[in-house]
Amino acid sequence: MIIGKPISVNTIHRKLGINKLAMNKIGVNTMIIKKVKIAVDPNRGEWSDLLVKVGEEKDKQAFSRLYTHFSPLVKGFLMKGSSFGHEQAEELVQETMIKVWRKAASFNRQKSSASTWIYTIARNSRIDWYRREARRRVDLNADDFYESADENPAYLSVVQIENKKSIQKNIKLLPREQFDVITKIYYEGRSHGEVAEELNLPLGTVKSRIRLALRKMNLQLEPLEMEG
Amino acid sequence: MAVKMHPDLDMLLDYSVGGLSTALSVSISAHLHFCETCRSYKAQLEDIGGTLLDEISPRDMVGPGLDGLWSMLDGATPDTDPLDSDIRDTDLRDRQAPDAVNSQNTAKSGLDSAAELRTLPALIQNLFPVKAPQWRALSPSLQVAKIPVGEQRYELALHKIKAGGKTPNHDHRGLEVTVVLQGSFSDGNGRYLPGDFLVRGPGNIHRPIASEDEECICVSVVAAPIRLLGRFSKLLNPLLSFNPE
Ligand SMILES: [Zn+2]
Numbered sequence: 001m002i003i004g005k006p007i008s009v010n011t012i013h014r015k016l017g018i019n020k021l022a023m024n025k026i027g028v029n030t031m032i033i034k035k036v037k038i039a040v041d042p043n044r045g046e047w048s049d050l051l052v053k054v055g056e057e058k059d060k061q062a063f064s065r066l067y068t069h070f071s072p073l074v075k076g077f078l079m080k081g082s083s084f085g086h087e088q089a090e091e092l093v094q095e096t097m098i099k100v101w102r103k104a105a106s107f108n109r110q111k112s113s114a115s116t117w118i119y120t121i122a123r124n125s126r127i128d129w130y131r132r133e134a135r136r137r138v139d140l141n142a143d144d145f146y147e148s149a150d151e152n153p154a155y156l157s158v159v160q161i162e163n164k165k166s167i168q169k170n171i172k173l174l175p176r177e178q179f180d181v182i183t184k185i186y187y188e189g190r191s192h193g194e195v196a197e198e199l200n201l202p203l204g205t206v207k208s209r210i211r212l213a214l215r216k217m218n219l220q221l222e223p224l225e226m227e228g
Numbered sequence: 229m230a231v232k233m234h235p236d237l238d239m240l241l242d243y244s245v246g247g248l249s250t251a252l253s254v255s256i257s258a259h260l261h262f263c264e265t266c267r268s269y270k271a272q273l274e275d276i277g278g279t280l281l282d283e284i285s286p287r288d289m290v291g292p293g294l295d296g297l298w299s300m301l302d303g304a305t306p307d308t309d310p311l312d313s314d315i316r317d318t319d320l321r322d323r324q325a326p327d328a329v330n331s332q333n334t335a336k337s338g339l340d341s342a343a344e345l346r347t348l349p350a351l352i353q354n355l356f357p358v359k360a361p362q363w364r365a366l367s368p369s370l371q372v373a374k375i376p377v378g379e380q381r382y383e384l385a386l387h388k389i390k391a392g393g394k395t396p397n398h399d400h401r402g403l404e405v406t407v408v409l410q411g412s413f414s415d416g417n418g419r420y421l422p423g424d425f426l427v428r429g430p431g432n433i434h435r436p437i438a439s440e441d442e443e444c445i446c447v448s449v450v451a452a453p454i455r456l457l458g459r460f461s462k463l464l465n466p467l468l469s470f471n472p473e
Contacts, residue, residue, distance in 0.1 A: 116278025
């Protein structure tokens, strides 16, 4: 079992400012890798590398690293936003991770980061769980209607990576009341209207907190022409 | 040709967190199929979810874990999902009955109708995995095919207006969302092309007319004017959430 987080040799070289060629010459390559532990920056794409490996080669070891890292996060996310117990949360984690294994070939690193992609799979698994509980038509899965929205990809990876960085940096700086509304909506997977109702806030207040939060996270949102 | 009419940002947010009803989610997906701008918004809103996932306090797995997952996968054939294949089969059988009611009104054979779907986004084809749409005539120029999603509060349907066809004047019981999939139509307010996302409320009377050269196919959601509160709201609300202002 790998205990440290996966990280490519090149990344370590970059972080240490080491010229790879020079290092190979003096033969200290392995030694340095063993000594250095650097936290993975999700934007650097190591997790994406692993996902691509799973997609292309059905690499079980790559998958096991992803599983070790992401399953406790998905479980934490699900338990934070709902009354799921351990067992139920882990059932959904398994469902999510099975899909990660099966659908890894459709992961496109130009379009999203590994954690965003896994977030959407976990979100869809939870939607399907609610639909099964409510005995909705279940031959239709959330994946069926979410994925088809992306038949025509057009999202630039550079923009996307910059956006994610900006979100990461700024989400922690949001004023408490904006942070609470945003996180509640995401953790619980509920509409802003329901969240307004539960927090006993006027809908307009919740809407304006959302706007302000999105602006602070620097999302690239041009005003849309409203329907007539 | 850019899409002119879009869902509002709050609705895209609700969609991105999984907080919309299935019927409304389908209508948003249909719009996203045509609209690059909203796809980019959606991707950014999902990045917030990805970031929150990165930052969450992890909870240790105490159950079967990775070994359990491998053994689940070992028992499965490539095309079946051990988690939902049973449910799918049962549900497919259940769905046959209600649809049969409309079959005498079916304008075309099932095969022709399935072929007709091929020009529409894959999303729409996915909604009819078993049977082709069952078209029912509402007027000489307007046909409707319900899409069962099993929600009480929202009705999802395809509408087809004959080329040049005028639909009857109609008001709305509740909120109505229409997304043009193919062709175009006009009403008193303008002309709508594929991808356009229209929201109409009660008291908003209009009379859509399809363009002369092509039949128009739309997907629509009609919300019943009911507000579900009380003991089931906790469970059902994630699926029934829509708050027209
Ligand atoms: Zn749009």
